[in-house]
Amino acid sequence: MGRSPCCEKAHTNKGAWTKEEDQRLVAYIKAHGEGCWRSLPKAAGLLRCGKSCRLRWINYLRPDLKRGNFTQEEDELIIKLHQILGNKWSLIAGRLPGRTDNEIKNYWNTHIKRKLIARGIDPRTHQPASAGAVAPAPGAAASAAAPSSHRQHGDDKAAAVVRSSGCSSRDSSGDDDSTSGSSVPHQHQLVVGGIDLNLSLSPPTSQPSSPAAAN
């Protein structure tokens, strides 16, 4: 079968973004808002695929991004959240305003993993390295222990934790901000290690509501 490629690869640029491309993208989104990524590149006059534009915007150009070093607080929060959610970077990012899933994922892989290992903690199970090897973490944490089985079944448990709250990872973005009428509040109050993990799934950047938010 084969799905049609997300874009005409032959006519799209790849690799690092230029300043001009950034400017075009930002200008377009400021004027028209996000959405319809597939048609955006053409409309904005960019030789990029929609996916690429979305990623660039979300991970780099969004005006509300924090950028810069992670604080000790963020650090600990990421660890706690990862313990509960596993590699659900988008959900974790949702609890860290101004941070993107990609940024957190990178940070986890390059800093936190190492840090935990140095502390003698298995970064997947969040258990003492020796114990973790034999005793997988209970509950949701188990998902983190699951060998990255490509999010097929491995993280089902962590996902279940989230779903049980009436949300799916999709919801976070879907954000049917339905707040409006939805009888099921998208919240899940958790307190771990003294940190109140209110797992309400709000988009990382609650709506670029007003493009003007930029600057």
Add this chain to the structure above:
DNA sequence: AACGTTACCAACCGCAGAGCA
């Protein structure tokens, strides 16, 4: 000063799920 290695960040790829006709 040159070369090799390691660490970090940005971007790409493929898949799954939601929404719609």
Add this chain to the structure above:
DNA sequence: TTGCTCTGCGGTTGGTAACGT
């Protein structure tokens, strides 16, 4: 109800900078 399209997510890779020998 089914199939198709689009979006979003997570994993992985490539490029570059920093550091060490």
